[in-house]
Amino acid sequence: MSGALLEVNAISVSFDGFKAINNLSFNIDSGELRAIIGPNGAGKTTFMDIVTGKTRPDEGDVIWGDDNVSLIKKSESDIANLGIGRKFQKPTVFEDQSVSDNLTMALRNKRSTFAVLFYKSSQKDRDAVATIAGDIGLKDHLDQRGGDLSHGQKQWLEIGMLLAQEPQLLLVDEPAAGMTVDERNQTVALLKHAAKTRAVVVVEHDMEFIQNLDCKVTVLHEGSVLAEGKLDHVTKNQTVIDVYLGR
Secondary structure, three states: OEEEEEEEEEEEOOOOOOEEEEEEEEEEOOOOEEEEEEEOOOOHHHHHHHHOOOOOOOOEEOOOOEOOEOOOOOHHHHHHHHOOEEEEEOOOOOOOEEHHHHHHHHHOOOHHHHHOOOOOOOOOHHHHHHHHHHHHOOOOHHHHHHHOOOOOHHHHHHHHHOOOOOOOEEEOOOOOOOOOHHHHHHHHHHHHHOOOOOOEEEEOOOHHHHHHOOOOOEEEEEOOOOOOOOEEHHOOHHHHHHHHOOO
16 A cells, blocks of 8 residues: 555644644655654644544645545545544543444444344454454453443554444544553554554654654644654754753
8 A cells, every 4th residue: 555645735724813733734645654743732633633524724625535535625424434533532432332332333334224223243243343353452352341441441442443444544642641551562563553454643642652653753843744754863853852852
């Protein structure tokens, strides 16, 4: 897989006179694992809000896929259906349902009222759930309630629910927050595995986590790209040191 999957072209957006995104441009390639870092207020969350249709830019465009589809006037549901999945920082799962049921409900099946009311589990769906559960480290927890999982396991389950929808691009917001060291290491492995079959963009503050992802890093500052490259490269950039690392 190669070539630009997502093109962010000179987008800007202001909130009450504050320019949250300022002429931001960069591309995400198909099958790429990318990390986005930057200080608070750098525009990381606003960037994801724009890509997923939650926020409309004042200027610029966001182009998606081989058909060069503009996303800026599409609804959040339309963008999700095009193949863009987003995981927020706080995990949201169906706590009274089992891990298996959570994943089954997320599978990319027909969503009409009739189809939902008369849904019957197929071997294909059960196999898909088992595969995803293995990928996210929950194959031994399929019968466990979502609400009984640890914080890290809930994060993995939500990522699994997004993977069940077969997105081409997965946006993940601060997945390492609140995790143990072992959970963070397993999350790194999970995201690397997911990036073998789709693009994965990770917004994170944990520099050790980013280092372990071993991928290209985009540094945002005041709504623009400040630097790009491997983490070791960008952290030697004097401007990055001044505005982000503070040393």
